[in-house]
Amino acid sequence: MKKKLILFVCLFFVSIFMSFSVKVFAFPSSSNILLNGIDVSEWQGNIDFEAVKASGIDTVYIKSSEGDNYIDPYFMSHYNNAKNNGFNIGFYHFLTASSVSDANAQAKFFASVINGLSCDCKLAMDFEIFNDLSIQEINDISLEFLSTVEELTGKEVVIYSDAYNARNTFNDELASRYPIWVADYGVSEPENGNWSTWEGFQYTNQGLISGISGYVDRDYFSSDILLSDKSSIDVPNSTSPIVNTDYVIVKYGNTLSQIALEYNTSYQYLAKVNNISNPNLIYIGERIYIPSIDNSDLHDTSHMLYIVKRGNTLSQISRLYDVSIVSIADLNHIINPNLIFAGQILRIPVIN
Numbered sequence: 001m002k003k004k005l006i007l008f009v010c011l012f013f014v015s016i017f018m019s020f021s022v023k024v025f026a027f028p029s030s031s032n033i034l035l036n037g038i039d040v041s042e043w044q045g046n047i048d049f050e051a052v053k054a055s056g057i058d059t060v061y062i063k064s065s066e067g068d069n070y071i072d073p074y075f076m077s078h079y080n081n082a083k084n085n086g087f088n089i090g091f092y093h094f095l096t097a098s099s100v101s102d103a104n105a106q107a108k109f110f111a112s113v114i115n116g117l118s119c120d121c122k123l124a125m126d127f128e129i130f131n132d133l134s135i136q137e138i139n140d141i142s143l144e145f146l147s148t149v150e151e152l153t154g155k156e157v158v159i160y161s162d163a164y165n166a167r168n169t170f171n172d173e174l175a176s177r178y179p180i181w182v183a184d185y186g187v188s189e190p191e192n193g194n195w196s197t198w199e200g201f202q203y204t205n206q207g208l209i210s211g212i213s214g215y216v217d218r219d220y221f222s223s224d225i226l227l228s229d230k231s232s233i234d235v236p237n238s239t240s241p242i243v244n245t246d247y248v249i250v251k252y253g254n255t256l257s258q259i260a261l262e263y264n265t266s267y268q269y270l271a272k273v274n275n276i277s278n279p280n281l282i283y284i285g286e287r288i289y290i291p292s293i294d295n296s297d298l299h300d301t302s303h304m305l306y307i308v309k310r311g312n313t314l315s316q317i318s319r320l321y322d323v324s325i326v327s328i329a330d331l332n333h334i335i336n337p338n339l340i341f342a343g344q345i346l347r348i349p350v351i352n
Contacts, residue, residue, distance in 0.1 A: 027192035030179065030199050033223035035059040035088060038209060038216050039202070042074045042333055046275040049078075049085040051211030059088040059221050061124060065113045066094040068105045077275050077289055079117065088226065090121030092160060095145055098133065103141040107148035114153070115235040121225050122158040122199070123149055124181060128165070139171045146178055152235050155227055158199055167193030179224065183217075199225045250286040260342075263290050266310065269341030303331060303347040310342040321348050 036056055040047060041063035052060075060082050063072045072078075082089050093110040097103040114123075125145055130138050146157045161170060163184035170180075172194050181200025184190035190201055199222045207218030248259055256279045260267040271279040274289050282288070306317060314337045318325045329337045331347045340346070 026187075026189040027195060028189065028197055029201070029220070029222045030197035030224045031222040035221040035223065035225070037061065037088075037200075037219035037221045038207065038212075039063070039092065039219060040074075040078055040212075040216060042072050043335070044212050044214070044216055045074065045335075046213075046272060047078060047081065048211035048275070048277070049081040049087065052209055053085045053087065055210045057087070057209060059090070059121065059219070059225075061090040061092050061121065061219070063126075064091045064093060065110050067096045068102070068109045071113055073273065075113075077273060080287070081275055083118075088120040088221075089118075090124060090225070091117075091119055092124035092126050093149075095125055095127040095141075096129065097127075097141050097145065098131065099137075100140055100144045103144040104148055107145045108152065111149060111152040111233070111235045114233050116232060118230060118232045119155075120227060120230050121221070122156045122179070122227060123153060124158050124160050124200075125149070126160045128160075128162065130169075135169055135171075138169055139174060142170065142174055143177075146174075153233050155229070155233065158225065160200070160202075163191050166195065167191065170194065181219075181221075181225070198222065248288045248290055250282050250284055250288060252284055254282065254284075256280075256282055256288070259288055259290075266342035269344055272341065303349050306346045306348050308340050308342055308344040308346060312340065312342070314338070314340055317346065317348070323349055323351060 035058055037059035038052070038057055039061035049060075060078075062075060062078045062082065064075050065071050079089065091110075091114050093106065095103070095106055097106050110123075125142065127138070127142055127145070133141070142159065146159070149155075150157050158179050158181050159170065159174065160181045161183070163182055166180055166182050175194035179197075179199040180195045181202065182190045182192070182195075182198050183202040183205075185202075185204055187203070190198060190203075192198070201220045202217050203220065204218045206215045209216055209218075248263075250259075256267040256270055256276070260270050267279050270276070270288060270290070276282065304321075306321075308317075314325050314328060314334070318328055325337050327349050328334070328346060331349055334340070
């Protein structure tokens with residue numbers, strides 16, 4: 001009986017401790033006003049933003065760029081369509097820097113990509129792959145990137161991080177200067193380390209929304225994520241990157257097939273990258289996005305470029321260059337290897 005009593009007392013205090021621990025580490029939104037959101041990139045492909053809006057989503061973060069020379073191929077299409085449908089829009093950059101100087105260069109690239117555009121939400125740093133960097137290096141790189149983006153754009157910024165790194169990697173200095181958009185799945189409230197509140201909470205990466213094929217990240221955003229100044233981004237003395245996009249303004253009598261023929265591509269591919277559900281229906285004044293080669297790719301010796309011709313398959317191209325279908329698909333973020341289009345620009349890995 002005495003042993004049972006001791007065991008009961010021990011279990012009682014353990015349960016009290018566990019309950020206390022949850023209360024210590026769970027942290028709330030910075031505001032009682034919450035926005036329903038998603039974040040998207042090329043992985044979602046074409047998006048019907050009108051349908052997304054009708055499903056109750058009001059805020060969307062769009063991937064603009066990665067590293068110091070890669071622009072998400074769907075960035076402008078996603079931006080234009082989200083803007084036309086009245087979303088709160090945010091931009092995020094996937095940071096791959098391995099030094100402070102890299103971070104500075106990537107901040108400048110990010111600022112140049114979004115220069116001249118308008119957004120409603122704080123600019124986000126997505127830094128999640130650290131390789132062999134020390135914790136101090138990670139924090140120094142983050143601080144350089146965030147402070148440079150702030151200085152160049154005049155806009156507020158936010159850190160995107162999973163809950164583990166928010167607790168164990170990013171330090172008090174960053175937490176005191178910048179808010180957090182935290183990813184923590186399967187919980188009603190995220191767990192926290194250095195932040196007392198969150199401005200973004202990504203609660204699943206397997207959301208299903210009308211207008212999007214496949215999974216999409218789902219988020220709650222505090223109203224504090226919204227910028228105090230929503231004017232267009234104006235980066236002083238900015239040199240815009242050589243973007244891998246051109247545009248054609250539709251004129252009277254134009255058809256998508258005609259435009260595709262002029263630019264040596266296919267109307268199916270133009271419809272895909274421009275989120276056009278009916279290729280036979282385009283409008284005078286509409287801006288059609290035309291993929292083109294980014295000059296920075298011409299100097300990258302890790303891959304070569306190939307423009308898909310009519311009748312090409314990924315299997316043919318892989319045999320031509322003696323590389324695997326998987327390696328081409330991975331490098332180009334191709335979800336369905338059986339679906340490529342005339343005019344599409346592929347990066348082909350160079351085997352040394």
